[in-house]
Amino acid sequence: xxxxxxxSILALAxxxxxxxxxVEDPWVRGTVPKQQAxxxxxxxxxxxxxxxxxxxxxxxxxxxxxxxxxxxxxxxxREIPALDLPAGQTMELKPGGYHVMLMQLKxxxxxxxxxxxxxxxxxxxxxRFTQEIEARVTALGAAREGADKPMQHQHGHxx
Amino acid sequence: xxxxxxxxNGRFLLVLALVSASLIGCGEQNVRFNATDIxxxxxxxxxxxxDSHGQLRTLEDFRGEVVMIxxxxxxxxxxxxxxxxxxxxxxxxxxxxxxxxxxxYITVDPERDTPEIVSAYLAAFxxxxxxxxxxxxxxxxxxxxxxxFYRKVPTGDSYTMDHTATSFxxxxxxxxxxxxxxxxxxxPIVEDVRTLLQAAR
Numbered sequence: 423x424x425x426x427x428x429x430s431i432l433a434l435a436x437x438x439x440x441x442x443x444x445v446e447d448p449w450v451r452g453t454v455p456k457q458q459a460x461x462x463x464x465x466x467x468x469x470x471x472x473x474x475x476x477x478x479x480x481x482x483x484x485x486x487x488x489x490x491x492x493x494x495x496x497x498x499x500r501e502i503p504a505l506d507l508p509a510g511q512t513m514e515l516k517p518g519g520y521h522v523m524l525m526q527l528k529x530x531x532x533x534x535x536x537x538x539x540x541x542x543x544x545x546x547x548x549x550r551f552t553q554e555i556e557a558r559v560t561a562l563g564a565a566r567e568g569a570d571k572p573m574q575h576q577h578g579h580x581x
Numbered sequence: 582x583x584x585x586x587x588x589x590n591g592r593f594l595l596v597l598a599l600v601s602a603s604l605i606g607c608g609e610q611n612v613r614f615n616a617t618d619i620x621x622x623x624x625x626x627x628x629x630x631x632d633s634h635g636q637l638r639t640l641e642d643f644r645g646e647v648v649m650i651x652x653x654x655x656x657x658x659x660x661x662x663x664x665x666x667x668x669x670x671x672x673x674x675x676x677x678x679x680x681x682x683x684x685x686y687i688t689v690d691p692e693r694d695t696p697e698i699v700s701a702y703l704a705a706f707x708x709x710x711x712x713x714x715x716x717x718x719x720x721x722x723x724x725x726x727x728x729x730f731y732r733k734v735p736t737g738d739s740y741t742m743d744h745t746a747t748s749f750x751x752x753x754x755x756x757x758x759x760x761x762x763x764x765x766x767x768x769p770i771v772e773d774v775r776t777l778l779q780a781a782r
Contacts, residue, residue, distance in 0.1 A: 451658060454701035458693070459739070461658025484737050490659050495762050497660040497746040501736050517659045524658075525739055562662065563669065563705035 443468045443507065443543055448557035450524065452564070453531040460531055461488070461521035462539060462557050465514050468507035475504045475550070476542040483526025485539075490519060499523075504544070533561025612776060615769030616750065616759040625650070625727040625749050625757045630687065630713040633700035638713060640755040646683040647777045648751040649761070652729050654690035654742045655702050660763060664746060665706045667767055672707060674771045678778055681753070684710040689724065689731040689744045691717050750774070753781035 448464035466474065477485045486501045505520055507513050515521050522539065524531075531537065541553045627640045640648065649668060653661035665686070672679040686703060688694035691714060699712035715723045724731055731744040746763035750773065758777060761770055 451662060452705075454655075454698060454705060456695075456698050457655055457702065459656040459658060484739070486737060488658075488736075492660075492746065492763060495745060495747045496730050496743060497657075497763070498734075498743045499657075499659065499736075499741045500734070517663045521658055523736075525737065561705075562702070563666065563707075 442470070442472055442545065442551055443474075443541070443553060445541070445553065445555050446512075448539070448555050450531055450537050450557045450559045452533045452559050452562035453527060454562065455530050457530070458527050459523060459525045460527065461517075461523055462537070463515045463517065463521055464555070464557065465512050466505075466507055466541075467512045468509055468543075470509050471546045472507045472509075472543045473504040474507060474541060475544045477522045478540045478542070479524055479537060481528055481531070481537050482524035483528065486523045486525065488521050488523040490517075490521070492518075507543070531559045533559055533564060535559045612780065614759055614773045614776065616761040616765060616773050618758065619760050620756070620758050622757050627755075628687070628713065628723060628726075630715055630719065630723065633696040633703070633712040633714065635696070638711065640751065643683050643685070643751075644755055645753050645781070646681045647753060647774050648683045648685055648755075649774075650685045650687060650727070650749040650751070652687050652689050652724070652727070652731065652744055653746075654688060654744070655694050655698055656690065656739075657742070660746050664748065664763060665703070665710070667770070668710075668748070669706050670767045671770050671774060672709075674767060675774060675778075678775070681778055682774055685713060686710060687713045687715065687723065689720065689729075690742050691715060691720060750777070752777045 444467045446465040448462065450462045451460045453460045474487060477487065479485055487505055489500055489502045491498045505513065536556045536558055539555050539557055541555060542550060543553065544550050629637060629639050632638050651664055651668070653664065655661070665684070668684045672682050675682055684707065686699070688699060694714065696712070696714060699714065703710040703712050727749065729745040731742055733740050734743055748761040749757060750759035750761060752758050759773060
C-alpha cells in the first residue's frame, strides 16, 4: 500500500496520540422546573488503564459519580470515589448501573439542549487529564430515553 | 322455603360461606401471572393520602381500574424515571383499555417532592398519573403498611433515598394482586394487566 506523505502526516496528526478516553453517546435526563438533580449517562473507553475520578458542569453545583444497585428489589444509590476504566473495555454509564450525578442544578434541563460537562480522569501513573464533552438532554418521559440520540464520538486529550 | 331457610343453623351457613369462599379462591389460583402473585396479601390494603392537587385520595377512587402503585422520589436520576417510563409503555401497549390502567406514585421524599414538582414531573410522563404526598409523619406508617423500605442516605451536601422499587398492582375491585419487580419487562406486565382487566368483565 502506497501512502502519500501528506496522508501520513494527516494520519499522524489525527491518530489518537493524546486521546486517552473515548466518550460515546453522552446524554442527560431532562428535568422539571425546581428539580434539583438528574443523571448523565455515556459510554467510556480508555486506551490505557484509567479512572474517572470526578466531573464538573456549569449547570450543577455539585457533580458526583454514582453507582446504583438493586438488592431484593430495593434501590440503593451511592457515590463512588472513582470508576475504573480498564484499557480497551467500554464502560457503560446507563440507568441501572453507573451515572454522573448532577446535583444542585442551576437551571431546568430542557430536552434537546446541550449540557457541557468536564470529565476528570487519572491515568495509571496518577496523572490527571480532563475532557470536555457536550451531553444532549433527552426530554423527561420521552420514548426510548437515551436510545434516540445521534451517535457522538468525543476524544479526551491530555492538557 | 322461607321457613326452611330460617331453620338452617348458623354453623351450616358458616360452612356454606367457607365453601363458596374457597371456590372463588380456586378460580383465582388458576389464573397465571408473570409477576409475583400476592393475592390475599394482608398488607398494602389501602391508603388515605393527599394528591398533588390537595385532594384526599383512597383506593376506592380508582374502582374499575387496574392500579399500579410505585414508591419513589423525584431527585432520583435512574430507577424512578425508568419505572415510570415502563408504566407509560404498559399503558400505551394496552391501547384503548389503557384508560383503565392507573399509575399512582407515592413519594418517599416529602421534604423535596413538593406537589408542584411532582405534578409537573408526572405530567411529563402521563397526565393521568396520580402523585400522593404523605407528610413526614405519615410516611413511616404508609411505608410500613405496604412493607416498603426507605432510608435517607447523605451524599455530599445533600441526600439520596434507598427505597423499594417494587410496583404493586391492584385489580378493578381494589384488591392487591401482584408485586412487579423493577427488572420486569413491559410485555409480561401488559399481559398481566390484560388478565386483570378481562377478569373484571
